[in-house]
Amino acid sequence: MLQQSDAGIMDEVIQREEADDKIKKEKRKLLCKFCLNEITxxxxxxxVHGAHSHTFMNPRGIVFRIGCFLNAQGCFSIGKPTAEYTWFPGYTWNHVICSNCLNHLGWxxxxxxxxxxxxxxxQLTEK
Known part of the structure; x- marks a missing residue:
């Protein structure tokens, strides 16, 4: 039978485990696989449209598997936005490149x- 002090200890253990899980998740950074710059x-x-990851083929026949992210502080967009060949109807797009090595990382x-x-x-690796 658990005593009141045992229940308090169990609550503390659960809180620590939850905090550890949160820290582990927060530490999962995605880096540019070419230069290891932190991207997101x-x-x-x-x-987006019901899924985080999508697989698309561009007009040249190249297949890309992309993940959707709200923020990507380690890259920047280049070029003029266009709606031509967009994979997400209603959205314009332009290329994004790594802010360190300038490799193409997505859109x-x-x-x-x-x-x-x-x-x-x-194009990304996990830290």
Missing amino acids: SEDYGIA YYQSGGSSFYGLILD
């Missing part, structure tokens, strides 16, 4: 007040 965190992963999508990064998952 799994914490910024979002679902930045915008529609009105909504925006997200579609990052090529094969």
Whole structure:
């Protein structure tokens, strides 16, 4: 039978485990696989059109598996936004590159007040 002091200890153990899980999740950074620059965190992963990851083929026949992220502080967008060949109807896009090594990492999508990064998952590595 648990005594009141035992219940308090159990509550403390559960709180510590929850805090440890939160810290582990927060530490899961995604880095550019070419230069190890920190690009984003799994914490910024979002679902767009019902899923976080999507697989698309561009007009040249190249297949990309991308993940959708609300923020990607380690890259920046280049070029003029376009709606041509968009994979997300209603969104314009432009390329994003690593802010350190300048390798192509994906696309930045915008529609009105909504925006997200579609990052090529094969171009990222986990820390």
